[in-house]
Amino acid sequence: xxxxxxxxxxxxxxxxxxxxxxxxxxxxxxxxxxKTPREMLIGGLSLLPDDATLDNFQRAWTTAKFSTYTANTxxxxxxxxxxxxxxxxxxxxxxxxxxxxxxxxxxxxxVATMFIPHGYTIIPTFLLVNGLGLGNGLLGAxxxxxxxxxxxxxxxxxxFFSGIPKExxxxxxxxxxxxxxxxxxxxxxxxxxxxxxxxxxxxIGAWNxxxxxxxxxxxxxxxxxxxxxxxxxxxxxxxxxxxxxxxACISVIPIVVVFLFLxxxxxxxxxxxxxx
Amino acid sequence: xxTTVERPLEKVPVAPRGPxxxxxxxxxxxxxxxxxxxVLLFGGFTVWPMIASWxxxxxxxxxxxxxxxxxxxxxxxxxLQAESFWRAFWHSFAFSLAAxxxxxxxxxxxAILLNSSWxxxxxxxxxxxxxxxxxxxxxxxxxIAILLDPAGGLVNRILLDTGLVDQPVNFLGSTSTxxxxxxxxxxxxxxGITLIYWLAAxxxxxxxxxxxxxxxxxxxxRALRFITLPVVTPIAIVILLLVFQRSLNTFDLVRAVTEGGxxxxxxxxxxxxxxxxxDPSLQAPRYGFASAAGVVFGLLTLVVTLxxxxxxxxxxxxxxx
Numbered sequence: 001x002x003x004x005x006x007x008x009x010x011x012x013x014x015x016x017x018x019x020x021x022x023x024x025x026x027x028x029x030x031x032x033x034x035k036t037p038r039e040m041l042i043g044g045l046s047l048l049p050d051d052a053t054l055d056n057f058q059r060a061w062t063t064a065k066f067s068t069y070t071a072n073t074x075x076x077x078x079x080x081x082x083x084x085x086x087x088x089x090x091x092x093x094x095x096x097x098x099x100x101x102x103x104x105x106x107x108x109x110x111v112a113t114m115f116i117p118h119g120y121t122i123i124p125t126f127l128l129v130n131g132l133g134l135g136n137g138l139l140g141a142x143x144x145x146x147x148x149x150x151x152x153x154x155x156x157x158x159x160f161f162s163g164i165p166k167e168x169x170x171x172x173x174x175x176x177x178x179x180x181x182x183x184x185x186x187x188x189x190x191x192x193x194x195x196x197x198x199x200x201x202x203x204i205g206a207w208n209x210x211x212x213x214x215x216x217x218x219x220x221x222x223x224x225x226x227x228x229x230x231x232x233x234x235x236x237x238x239x240x241x242x243x244x245x246x247x248a249c250i251s252v253i254p255i256v257v258v259f260l261f262l263x264x265x266x267x268x269x270x271x272x273x274x275x276x
Numbered sequence: 277x278x279t280t281v282e283r284p285l286e287k288v289p290v291a292p293r294g295p296x297x298x299x300x301x302x303x304x305x306x307x308x309x310x311x312x313x314x315v316l317l318f319g320g321f322t323v324w325p326m327i328a329s330w331x332x333x334x335x336x337x338x339x340x341x342x343x344x345x346x347x348x349x350x351x352x353x354x355x356l357q358a359e360s361f362w363r364a365f366w367h368s369f370a371f372s373l374a375a376x377x378x379x380x381x382x383x384x385x386x387a388i389l390l391n392s393s394w395x396x397x398x399x400x401x402x403x404x405x406x407x408x409x410x411x412x413x414x415x416x417x418x419x420i421a422i423l424l425d426p427a428g429g430l431v432n433r434i435l436l437d438t439g440l441v442d443q444p445v446n447f448l449g450s451t452s453t454x455x456x457x458x459x460x461x462x463x464x465x466x467x468g469i470t471l472i473y474w475l476a477a478x479x480x481x482x483x484x485x486x487x488x489x490x491x492x493x494x495x496x497x498r499a500l501r502f503i504t505l506p507v508v509t510p511i512a513i514v515i516l517l518l519v520f521q522r523s524l525n526t527f528d529l530v531r532a533v534t535e536g537g538x539x540x541x542x543x544x545x546x547x548x549x550x551x552x553x554x555d556p557s558l559q560a561p562r563y564g565f566a567s568a569a570g571v572v573f574g575l576l577t578l579v580v581t582l583x584x585x586x587x588x589x590x591x592x593x594x595x596x597x
Contacts, residue, residue: 008394
């Protein structure tokens with residue numbers, strides 16, 4: 001019994017140090033954000049600042065324009081989520097109709113693109129958005145972000161709507177609800193769990209996106225999102241570590257909080273992607 | 277067609293006995309309308325760019341106006357002969373190798389551990405290990421770059437204080453250590469997702485099978501070898517493909533932290549393409565050449581993926597009793 005206790009709890013001796021090292025960058029980031037630049041330079045390794053200051057946050061928020069970047073990131077992420085939800089739920093609903101001609105081909109194409117590498121499609125995407133006249137706005141970037149992110153949400157909605165008993169739809173139709181009304185009033189409210197997963201995954205994805213926002217804000221620094229702004233800040237000022245740490249906190253902490261509150265949904269969403 | 281019974285319930289048949297095809301189409305008119313946004317968005321931003329990349333690759337083009345300067349396969353030939361491209365390709369591939377041979381096995385070991393119901397705080401551990409995943413790569417990459425700074429960065433201070441090194445190590449600034457350092461950060465960043473993949477896979481192992489094995493006196497290792505691993509193997513292939521795809525397209529970390537330097541020691545294909553297409557220090561963008569590089573990269577990854585397939589299939593077949 002005793003040996004068993006040791007064997008089972010011995011793992012903590014390994015896991016606890018690993019986990020501490022694992023999240024150390026986050027702990028350091030928060031700690032450094034409250035230190036004065038002077039303490040950062042000469043101070044010891046203590047994680048608790050000697051005299052905590054909010055100067056770094058102020059510098060990041062106003063001078064380094066992280067207030068603008070935060071607003072941009074929120075706009076961008078919400079635009080992506082709305083686009084994905086609307087487009088994926090309508091498509092998923094349509095694809096769940098029994099006997100829709102061409103359904104197999106469409107689903108086949110969707111799935112096939114998942115396994116074809118598309119890291120290299122940025123140039124045509126960029127030119128297309130410019131051609132549509134959306135090159136200088138976050139909307140274009142949001143569409144470019146949402147387009148390739150559609151496959152999994154469409155499949156999730158399709159799976160969900162296919163599983164809803166036909167009787168429900170027929171009942172709605174008997175009551176005189178048309179196609180659009182059935183979708184909007186009956187089916188979509190039922191799909192709330194799927195919508196939650198899709199919204200959360202895409203919100204986090206969009207918040208953390210870097211490539212697309214970087215390319216689309218090259219000509220317009222005022223439209224930068226947090227990730228791109230951080231990159232710009234680092235490029236300009238490699239030595240303002242406390243300011244960078246504060247900026248990093250502004251970028252990372254909101255999304256970490258969102259994740260902590262909704263982690264179950266998020267983790268299940270990722271796990272679901274593998275199982276299906 | 278079993279729909280004959282249901283037809284009377286549906287309001288749609290405007291031309292019930294009309295020609296078959298248009299009738300069927302009209303029946304599904306709304307469905308097709310509902311598909312239009314997806315087809316436009318997906319077609320425009322996923323399918324069309326794949327095709328257009330090929331087309332642009334045949335032109336010498338700086339992005340101004342329409343591509344007119346047709347150069348045939350010259351761009352493709354230049355990509356294939358460019359040493360810098362192969363260097364970038366090798367680096368991209370190194371990210372995959374690190375993910376497949378370091379991250380995946382380690383994540384599996386931890387997943388097996390964290391899947392044991394007797395381990396206390398396992399949800400907390402899982403949460404901690406997952407945390408880097410939700411942090412913006414570019415941002416957290418820069419934070420780590422600061423920690424690794426040779427002049428006063430925390431890691432070097434510790435290394436110097438404990439006497440492990442005499443000189444500060446310039447982790448990201450020297451050509452010999454920059455790539456391994458980025459690989460390590462990438463493993464740290466992606467570990468949580470792979471862990472969740474494995475945990476999901478382990479959940480598919482039937483409980484009664486495990487219990488039966490325990491009753492038959494199979495120890496941990498035997499149960500692992502003969503029950504867990506065979507059940508998990510098919511999902512492992514999906515995980516491998518997902519991890520492979522993700523790691524090959526590493527861009528954020530490299531761009532934000534080293535910009536491919538020092539002296540292109542960490543240049544990967546996405547940063548290579550980016551440089552030719554968007555870098556402001558370039559006099560004129562070379563969209564045609566960059567597109568060709570993208571196409572070649574896409575083909576190469578496709579070949580590598582296909583090379584894995586038969587090998588994996590054989591292993592899968594061999595794993596079964």
